[in-house]
Amino acid sequence: MTDRLRLVIFDVDGTLVDSQASILGAMAEAFAACDLPAPDRAAILGIVGLSLDHAMARLVPDQPAAMQARLVAGYKDAFHAQRLAATAAPLLYPGARAQLDRLAARDDLLLGVATGKSQRGLDALLEALGMEHTFVTRQVADHHPSKPHPSMLLTALAETGVDANDAVMIGDTTYDMDMARAARVTGIGVSWGYHAPTALTAARRVIDRFDDLPGAIDEIWEETA
Template sequence: MPTPAPLDPLPRLVVFDMDGTLCDTTQIIVDTWHATLIECGFGSPGHDAIRHYVGSAIKASFPALRPDSAPGDIDVFMSHYRDNYIAAVTRSHPPLFLGVREILDRLFEAGTLLGVATSKSRVGLDRTLDALDLRRYFVAFATADQAPSKPHPQMMLDLLRDTRTDPQDAIMIGDTTFDLEMAHHAGVRAVGVTWGAHSRETLVKVKPFAVVDGLSDLLRERGPPSPR
């Protein structure tokens, strides 16, 4: 008997991370962090160290990457980073990962509620949703300027509240341990994806419900969502 796909049967709510899960922006984020740290005179710990913190909000990752920073350094960095990131995205037009729109279409058409939990700001998320024509799929949003940074569970708890969903009837899908641990802390099953910032070996250490190597592995059978 084949192994069931993580989204079979469909839960009531599926929450996606954005960067590195739906949108191919991981390398842009890492490169922009590296360049901005150097531009601001803070020095960079290197691309690998930065990649580890992709998925965590700047207010949490900056002190971890620059523990010797002075008060006010983070504000300088955030101002420069925001401008540099927007410029980089405008130049490169990062795409959705292959198959993202198809999986969103299937879930949306089946009546599954879709949410986003992201370390972007709400302004940044809105910009991405509109640029990639994704807004119509989602009913609930949680961002790093409206809740504590992942892996704190507040983003997930807010999405459960807003959609009136029980934790056992939701699934979180993300590319970092921050996503998976956030879900665990909220009592929600988590599925890791291996095409983003963290490797399969890193993801399995936090014992997710499943880890998948391609979007086609998420959903194999069509079916109705849980009763609302």
């Protein structure tokens, strides 16, 4: 333990929440509304974590900007409609809630989020999960350049007054780990998300279970103390 505050920042989709069914469904609806064939599953999951405008530009680089904007709007509408129609809370990965509660109870830690979701989407998700007060800093795509730009993490550090050496970023994609490296924050990858663990080369380490997270965090800070 330490007297100074430290910050644990989480990605959302693919790290905290298994949202691939919703993402794939919303993408299918958006592309169908524009009379375009939807990209395959691997391509769609490969862009999870990017801001939507960047994601669409990668998925359909040959389409004009106006069509990419239509696809972004269609995806947002479809995802929002799915959320309104849902009868159950989104699915947290196994062990996520218990370990978030454990970390939140520590006096030496603050928790945050850095996500490609919109503010509306993140707020709705946290409300559905009953986690409105879990994260003291919430960085979303509305207010920042897309990952892997370090803006989200730099803002989280500024908001909390925590030094980069006292922060870790937890995520499942190369965008998360590259963002962490750009902000000089230690990255911890998770193996259960949307990018292969072998691709997370910028991570200090990769964990296979949520239950391994508290120990991994403490070990990293012990190494850098």
